[in-house]
Amino acid sequence: MLELKKLLYQPATAEKPILKEVSLQANLGEPILIAGASGSGKTTLVEIISGLSKPQKGLICWNKKPLKASQRRLLCGVVFQFPERYFLGLTVAQELRLGHRRLEGEAQSKALQSVGLSEIDLRQAPERLSGGQQRRLAIAVQLLRKPNVLLLDEPTAGLDWSVRNEVLELLAYISKKQVLIVVTHEPELFKGLLSSTYLLKEGHLLPMTTLD
Ligand SMILES: Nc1ncnc2c1ncn2[C@@H]1O[C@H](COP(=O)(O)OP(=O)(O)O)[C@@H](O)[C@H]1O
Numbered sequence: 001m002l003e004l005k006k007l008l009y010q011p012a013t014a015e016k017p018i019l020k021e022v023s024l025q026a027n028l029g030e031p032i033l034i035a036g037a038s039g040s041g042k043t044t045l046v047e048i049i050s051g052l053s054k055p056q057k058g059l060i061c062w063n064k065k066p067l068k069a070s071q072r073r074l075l076c077g078v079v080f081q082f083p084e085r086y087f088l089g090l091t092v093a094q095e096l097r098l099g100h101r102r103l104e105g106e107a108q109s110k111a112l113q114s115v116g117l118s119e120i121d122l123r124q125a126p127e128r129l130s131g132g133q134q135r136r137l138a139i140a141v142q143l144l145r146k147p148n149v150l151l152l153d154e155p156t157a158g159l160d161w162s163v164r165n166e167v168l169e170l171l172a173y174i175s176k177k178q179v180l181i182v183v184t185h186e187p188e189l190f191k192g193l194l195s196s197t198y199l200l201k202e203g204h205l206l207p208m209t210t211l212d
C-alpha cells in the first residue's frame, strides 16, 4: 500500500506551492486516476512520488514505512508523457535491455507478454512499431524493473481512438500486479476502467465522487 501524507511542494523557482496538501492511499488491484487541468501539478506529483523530487513537507509511505527519495526510485516505475520520444535502443530488444547488466530471456518475454507484444520482431527499430505498441513497449521497459508502483503520465496523449483502447485494456490488467496511478487531463477516456478518480486542483487532491 502506497500512502501520500500531506505533501507540500514548492520549488525554489515557483511563486506559490504547486502541491499544498496532497494525501492519497493507493492499494494493489485498485488503480487510481488523477485528473487535472494542464498546469495543475500532475507531472510534478508523479516526480515526487517516484523520488525524482522531494516534497518540503509530508510523508510518502510504502506499507506504512516512510521512504526516502532514493528508495522511491527503486519502488516506482514511471512512464512519462510521450515516452516513445525518448527511446534509445536501436532495436526493440536493445530498448528492453537498457539499464540491465543481464536480462534473462524469460523476464524479457514475460514483460512483452504482459503488455501484449509477444508477437513482435525484436530486431526492428522501436520507431517502426505503431503508436499503441510504442506506448506498450515503454510500459514493458518499466515492468522489467519490477516496480511495486507504476506511474503513468498521460498514457493516452496523442494516440488515436483505435489504439487508445489497447492501452486502456492493458492498464486494467497491469493493476492486478502493481499499484497503478495514472494521471491525465482527459479522465473521461478512462471511465469505468480505474477504481478511484481524484481531481488535482489548486494544490489539493479531491475525490471526484464528491464532485459529481
Ligand atoms: N521547477 C519548477 N519551478 C517552477 N515552476 C514549476 C516547476 N515545475 C513545475 N512548475 C509549475 O507548476 C505547475 C504544474 O506543472 P506540471 O506538474 O507540469 O502540471 P501538469 O502536469 O498538471 O500539466 C505549472 O504551472 C508549472 O509551470
Ligand SMILES: [Mg+2]
Binding pocket: 042, 043, 044, 081, 153
Ligand atoms: Mg504534465
